[in-house]
Amino acid sequence: MAARSHASRGVRNHYVLIVFDSCRYDSFVSARPRTISKLGKVEQRWSYASWTAPSHFNLLMGLMPHTSPRNVYASEYYKKDFFKFNERLGAGGIEFRSFVPRLNLPVLLRNLGYRTSAMVSLPVLNPATMLNSGFDSYRLMPKHNDMRAMVRQMHFPEDQPSFHLLNVGETHYPYALPDEPEDQWPRISGVHGVFKHLDEAIVGGKLRRGRTKMFDQRKLAKLRDRQIEAVKYLDAVVEEFFDLVPKNTYVTITSDHGELFGEEGYFGHGPIQHEKVLEVPFVEGKIR
Numbered sequence: 001m002a003a004r005s006h007a008s009r010g011v012r013n014h015y016v017l018i019v020f021d022s023c024r025y026d027s028f029v030s031a032r033p034r035t036i037s038k039l040g041k042v043e044q045r046w047s048y049a050s051w052t053a054p055s056h057f058n059l060l061m062g063l064m065p066h067t068s069p070r071n072v073y074a075s076e077y078y079k080k081d082f083f084k085f086n087e088r089l090g091a092g093g094i095e096f097r098s099f100v101p102r103l104n105l106p107v108l109l110r111n112l113g114y115r116t117s118a119m120v121s122l123p124v125l126n127p128a129t130m131l132n133s134g135f136d137s138y139r140l141m142p143k144h145n146d147m148r149a150m151v152r153q154m155h156f157p158e159d160q161p162s163f164h165l166l167n168v169g170e171t172h173y174p175y176a177l178p179d180e181p182e183d184q185w186p187r188i189s190g191v192h193g194v195f196k197h198l199d200e201a202i203v204g205g206k207l208r209r210g211r212t213k214m215f216d217q218r219k220l221a222k223l224r225d226r227q228i229e230a231v232k233y234l235d236a237v238v239e240e241f242f243d244l245v246p247k248n249t250y251v252t253i254t255s256d257h258g259e260l261f262g263e264e265g266y267f268g269h270g271p272i273q274h275e276k277v278l279e280v281p282f283v284e285g286k287i288r
């Protein structure tokens with residue numbers, strides 16, 4: 001019934017875009033997420049930006065993290081990436097021109113009959129920002145690190161295809177799971193005070209001289225382990241999500257940027273020029 005109704009609008013799939021905020025590619029791979037890997041091959045890709053806001057802007061244009069192909073013009077690559085939405089939506093005839101002039105994925109999806117919804121964890125993406133365009137519903141979650149709460153609030157109407165953007169914060173500094181008391185979160189001097197205001201713009205940056213000594217390196221390694229643990233935890237939440245979504249749902253799981261854990265004196269993301277801040281995991285496929 002639902003599938004027929006979607007087909008009448010030229011699309012067959014619900015589409016869910018899940019962004020593990022700050023999740024570095026190698027953290028993702030180290031976690032060996034068994035459930036997520038069922039979607040398809042986990043690719044190493046590159047984010048267009050080194051922090052949350054521009055990266056989500058890019059994703060909401062419909063451009064996924066790129067593969068850094070050689071000997072190809074950017075315009076050709078973009079065309080191919082936009083064309084991929086035919087597979088994601090189970091549709092035909094979607095191309096770069098379909099996105100013009102708004103270049104806005106939720107607007108395109110709404111024009112195709114989708115209900116569009118976003119649940120975001122990081123306040124830098126809050127509903128008052130320009131990213132909230134083309135959404136029927138756009139919410140900043142009360143906790144920055146609770147994907148399970150999002151999953152429980154997702155709704156897939158039977159008579160309408162739906163699009164969901166989930167910005168997931170468990171993988172973001174301080175890589176805390178929802179049941180971990182805040183007073184047990186790790187603290188990096190100079191970062192935690194900033195985090196209290198959740199102002200991502202200045203979370204990243206170069207550690208001051210003297211802070212990269214042995215003790216801090218060990219602490220940074222621990223932080224990386226916490227990000228890996230967060231991915232393992234999220235894999236179980238994704239399993240719950242897979243259990244409740246309709247069969248005709250296409251899912252993309254990726255990250256908005258990577259993270260530095262002390263390499264060459266950098267921590268976090270944002271004003272950083274380093275390949276690890278751009279490396280992200282990318283996996284997608286249809287729920288079977």
Ligand SMILES: [Zn+2]
Binds near residue numbers: 052
């Ligand atoms: Zn981010």
